[in-house]
Amino acid sequence: MPLPPNPICLQCIDYSRMEAKRVHGPQGDGCWKDNACDRKRNHYRHRKESNAKRRGEYADQKAKTAPAKTTETFSIPVLAPPVALLYLYKEKPKDAHLHALAIAVWQGSEKLAEIEAVHCMGMTNTQVNRYLKEVLKVLGNRYGITEFEPPIRMEPTECEIAECPLKDKRHVHSA
DSSP, X not given: OOOOOOHHHXXXXXXXXHHHHHHHSTTTTSOOOHHHHHHHHHHHHHHHHHHHHHHHHHXXXXXXXXXXXXXXXXXXXXXXXXXXXXEEEEOSSTTSOEEEEEEEEEETTEXXXXXEEEEOTTOOHHHHHHHHHXXXXXXXXXXXXXXXXXXXXXXXXXXXXXXXXXXXXXXXHHO
């Protein structure tokens, strides 16, 4: 592991050679050594570029010496089971009010179905749970889904319902 840079030498790189010699020479703190200090100042001034160049040369050398490997690439289709994603539109705190919820059914990367988002304003937790059980009953009959994937939290401002009160509120402020 390399030694850490000398803080006195790091300060010195900002000075001209004459100024550095005056500050660190015999009439200064006495640490100036002609050849060594000139070399160190140059090194410290250009070390980022030198290190980047050295890393690039090393990577090029390594790429040339490494034997070219040919890797066979193929895909095996996976029949993923359908899953129900539950989107909860609510603020960050765990006990925040649930603004709305939406549900989408996916199989792999294909969207099979989407249940329209509904506002949950005024609904109790019991009413929301009852609604979700009804949705699961329908999804179970159609797709064999018995539970939702872990819920995905969305910001209420991202609510996709066209008649959302948050959108009306934003409209009033912007006018």
